[in-house]
Amino acid sequence: MPGGLADAACIVKHIRNCGWCDPCFSGNIFDRCHPNALWVSLVKSCLCYHKVSWTSKEKLVSEKVAFIFDLDGVLTDTAEYHYLAWKRLADEEGIPFTREDNEQLRGVSRRESLNRMLKDRLIDDETAEIWMARKNDYYRAFLANITPNDLLPGVLAFLEESRRRGICLGVGSASRNAKEVLAGLQILPLLNAVGDGYSVVNTKPAPDLFVWVAGRLDVPVARCVVFEDAEAGIQAARAAAMRSVGIGPVARVGEADLICQGLATVTVEEALALL
Structure with missing residues (x-):
């Protein structure tokens, strides 16, 4: 297939794989077209529909990334929601907990977050599970309003x-x-x-x-x-x-x-x- 048409074929395949172009493929329009100038025109039209320039420097990624x-x-x-949920749990259990303490919980698991909130305090595994469930219930109540x-x-x-x-x-x-x-x-x-x-x-x-x-x-x-x-x-x-x-x-x-x-x-x- 000539170079330009090969490029068009690659783009068609890419668009199909990414699921961008359902409107453009309705009725399998490309399947009914032969690899000629009309096909290239249709590909260009598809790209235009999705605001992708045929000659744009913002080219499609050639390798999988x-x-x-x-x-x-x-x-x-939702850091504020996490803070409010941990703060409520801490207050109920008489444990000091500040916004600075909450910053130390970024990116770690729920159990590690609890450990850091407790600092040097010790609780058994059963209590830890109950406390984490309580915190999660408080947090999920806030999530109901996320948009x-x-x-x-x-x-x-x-x-x-x-x-x-x-x-x-x-x-x-x-x-x-x-x-x-x-x-x-x-x-x-x-x-x-x-x-x-x-x-x-x-x-x-x-x-x-x-x-x-x-x-x-x-x-x-x-x-x-x-x-x-x-x-x-x-x-x-x-x-x-x-x-x-x-x-x-x-x-x-x-x-x-x-x-x-x-x-x-x-x-x-x-x-x-x-x-």
Whole structure:
């Protein structure tokens, strides 16, 4: 097939695989067309419909690449909900708990969060399970009100552009409520895989969760970029041999390959350049 037509065929295949173009493929219009100038014209029309330039520098990614996002502090900010839930539990049990204490719970599992809240206090496993369930009930009550308005600035545009570029998207969150939060934010259809607190045994800073998500996406770890706002998450990305974008202050995410203040302040191209 001539070069231009081969390019068109690749783009058609890509569009089909990404599921962008259901309106353009209704009635299998491309299947009925022969590989000629008309076919190329139809491909160009399809790209125009999706606002992709035929000659744009924002080319489709030729190799399989993945962006893996932490949830809290990267896509949305439910930190206040977590704080209020832990604070209520701590107050009920007579344990001092401040916003500064809450900052130490970023990116770690629920049990590790409880351990850090307790500091040097000791409780048995049965009591710990009961307390964690209470905290989760308080937190989930807040989640009932979460909507797409709770997405952090720039998130939706970044995800949509990444999808348009053919990048696989996943979430790797220590939260067992991750899918519930993503459903409320209405971004689940943009994601190819979600790893949460149920997915692996070893949580961040172990690399297991990010490696699990990469496996679900069928993307090598060397072709993955992790977006994280927690020190434990950056450490997990490094342990997984993935590149990382740290969101937040240098003191917290200084080990990341690229540091920014949110998805509104970084481009897809800058993230891809890390690979």
